[in-house]
Amino acid sequence: xxxxxxxxxxxxxxxxxxxxxxxxxxxxxxxxxxxxxxxxxxxxxxxxxxxxxxxxxxxxxxxxxxxxxxxxxxxxxxxxxxxxxxxxxxxxxxxxxxxxxxxxxxxxxxxxxxxxxxxxxxxxxxxxxxxxxxxxxxxxxxxxxxxxxxxxxxxxxxxxxxxxxxxxxxxxxxxxxxxxxx
Amino acid sequence: xxxxxxxxxxxxxxxxxxxxxxxxxxxxxxxxxxxxxxxxxxxxxxxxxxxxxxxxxxxxxxxxxxxxxxxxxxxxxxxxxxxxxxxxxxxxxxxxxxxxxxxxxxxxxxxxxxxxxxxxxxxxxxxxxxxxxxxxxxxxxxxxxxxxxxxxxxxxxxxxxxxxxxxxxxxxxxxxxxxxxxxxxxxxxxxxxxxxxxxxxxxxxxxxxxxxxxxxxxxxxxxxxxxxxxxxxxxxxxxxxxxxxxxxxxxxxxxxxxxxxxxxxxxxxxxxxxxxxxxxxxxxxxxxxxxxxxxxxxxxxxxxxxxxxxxxxxxxxxxxxxxxxxxxxxxxxxxxxxxxxxxxxxxxxxxxxxxxxxxxxxxxxxxxxxxxxxxxxxxxxxxxxxxxxxxxxx
Numbered sequence: 001x002x003x004x005x006x007x008x009x010x011x012x013x014x015x016x017x018x019x020x021x022x023x024x025x026x027x028x029x030x031x032x033x034x035x036x037x038x039x040x041x042x043x044x045x046x047x048x049x050x051x052x053x054x055x056x057x058x059x060x061x062x063x064x065x066x067x068x069x070x071x072x073x074x075x076x077x078x079x080x081x082x083x084x085x086x087x088x089x090x091x092x093x094x095x096x097x098x099x100x101x102x103x104x105x106x107x108x109x110x111x112x113x114x115x116x117x118x119x120x121x122x123x124x125x126x127x128x129x130x131x132x133x134x135x136x137x138x139x140x141x142x143x144x145x146x147x148x149x150x151x152x153x154x155x156x157x158x159x160x161x162x163x164x165x166x167x168x169x170x171x172x173x174x175x176x177x178x179x180x181x182x
Numbered sequence: 183x184x185x186x187x188x189x190x191x192x193x194x195x196x197x198x199x200x201x202x203x204x205x206x207x208x209x210x211x212x213x214x215x216x217x218x219x220x221x222x223x224x225x226x227x228x229x230x231x232x233x234x235x236x237x238x239x240x241x242x243x244x245x246x247x248x249x250x251x252x253x254x255x256x257x258x259x260x261x262x263x264x265x266x267x268x269x270x271x272x273x274x275x276x277x278x279x280x281x282x283x284x285x286x287x288x289x290x291x292x293x294x295x296x297x298x299x300x301x302x303x304x305x306x307x308x309x310x311x312x313x314x315x316x317x318x319x320x321x322x323x324x325x326x327x328x329x330x331x332x333x334x335x336x337x338x339x340x341x342x343x344x345x346x347x348x349x350x351x352x353x354x355x356x357x358x359x360x361x362x363x364x365x366x367x368x369x370x371x372x373x374x375x376x377x378x379x380x381x382x383x384x385x386x387x388x389x390x391x392x393x394x395x396x397x398x399x400x401x402x403x404x405x406x407x408x409x410x411x412x413x414x415x416x417x418x419x420x421x422x423x424x425x426x427x428x429x430x431x432x433x434x435x436x437x438x439x440x441x442x443x444x445x446x447x448x449x450x451x452x453x454x455x456x457x458x459x460x461x462x463x464x465x466x467x468x469x470x471x472x473x474x475x476x477x478x479x480x481x482x483x484x485x486x487x488x489x490x491x492x493x494x495x496x497x498x499x500x501x502x503x504x505x506x507x508x509x510x511x512x513x514x515x516x517x518x519x520x521x522x523x524x525x526x527x528x529x530x531x532x533x534x535x536x537x538x539x540x541x542x543x544x545x546x547x548x549x550x551x552x553x554x555x556x557x558x559x560x561x562x563x564x565x566x567x568x569x570x571x572x573x574x575x576x
Binding site: 098101 | 424445448449452453455491493
């Protein structure tokens with residue numbers, strides 16, 4: 001039988017502690033690698049920074065969602081109460097803005113949250129039923145007790161032998177090639 | 183970790199001297215004002231006093247909150263919080279002028295002429311008496327003083343007996359009821375000392391507005407202290423951006439909480455539109471006081487809200503401490519707006535409104551620095567201390 005052609009996705013090393021992967025990630029950046037991904041069973045503070053994840057559009061999207069929600073909330077109330085269906089309630093002004101604030105606030109939170117969550121999913125392309133790293137058997141430990149650092153093949157500095165040696169030098173265990181069989 | 187490794191840097195002594203000198207000089211000027219125009223002096227004194235009370239009690243509140251919830255942010259500022267709370271004796275001493283000025287400040291329920299014109303209800307007549315006022319003040323200070331004393335002495339005890347689990351449990355166990363007691367006492371104190379300026383007006387959320395304001399005041403002060411101390415040993419190697427980030431996030435949250443309380447009061451009164459309720463806002467939302475109200479809305483809430491959204495600002499010691507100084511100044515403006523309209527329709531501050539706050543804050547900071555020098559700057563007995571100051575971020 002002919003073997004399914006598989007492409008090299010990257011090289012992955014395994015670490016036992018968050019400190020180790022953090023220091024390895026920093027050294028990988030210093031060595032000039034740009035396309036690094038880290039997989040850990042729990043969030044490791046500083047790791048995102050260490051692998052070179054500097055900027056994300058999520059805060060901006062959240063701000064836009066918040067502003068949009070707030071304007072919608074206030075606008076809807078203003079439009080209903082002051083323009084389309086004006087009613088005199090106890091002599092209060094039609095544009096009773098203090099009474100509009102709670103709904104405005106709620107819709108600001110709603111808009112910001114929806115934009116943050118959906119924006120985050122859109123930007124990190126989750127959920128992903130298939131990813132090349134799943135082909136590495138030991139990767140199952142990424143959700144329990146092991147920390148994985150993957151240097152991807154698209155990195156300009158990537159070289160199978162060199163990169164594997166580099167991972168060895170930063171004390172990674174079980175260094176394995178990640179094949180993309182998709 | 184040894185106690186001598188964590189003694190306060192020499193700069194704390196300089197702050198102590200500067201605070202006491204500036205406060206002392208301003209105090210002399212304030213005393214001159216108290217003699218020449220006592221009425222104006224007491225009015226300036228009241229809102230300035232509420233600020234330094236907030237620095238002290240807000241710190242006590244945050245201290246109890248940290249015992250209750252844990253968190254690295256609280257371990258870093260635990261000793262400064264304790265030092266600030268130990269100023270309770272100073273704040274008690276500073277209460278004396280309010281007692282002396284009672285007749286001038288609380289005319290609405292102490293002046294027989296005023297009472298004849300606008301009589302109090304039977305219940306208020308029983309509550310708003312000078313004996314009741316003094317007796318309750320003694321009770322409030324007894325509650326706060328006891329909490330300050332217990333949390334400070336147990337904390338020092340913990341430095342010695344680091345493995346004493348019963349002691350840890352005791353600190354945690356008292357923190358919950360302690361917060362309730364503090365908030366209750368503060369609610370009544372706010373009613374007695376500030377809300378009673380206009381006894382015909384009432385608001386049930388009033389005490390919470392003060393408590394949230396005190397949390398902002400104390401958290402801002404702690405940010406200033408931590409940012410300043412981070413330039414010197416022993417904090418230099420300990421304070422990290424993540425600590426300032428956490429403190430900044432809490433300041434942001436407290437600011438939101440304060441705005442929420444303040445707006446709730448406005449919304450309910452505005453919706454109800456009852457003559458005896460709207461008097462509070464009638465005097466504060468129009469004319470010169472209306473301008474001050476807008477200043478408070480924009481510069482105490484909106485601007486800090488937007489500025490504190492930024493992660494970079496929260497993580498920069500120099501920027502976040504500037505925001506914190508600004509917040510304390512705005513607390514002063516807010517307290518001015520809460521109290522002064524009861525005395526004057528003019529929103530312009532007098533020279534005493536500048537001098538008296540400087541006197542009280544200067545003296546308060548001076549004694550705070552003195553307190554800070556006593557125990558080690560970090561709670562050596564806290565079981566999570568090593569984790570809180572560790573540099574590997576996880």
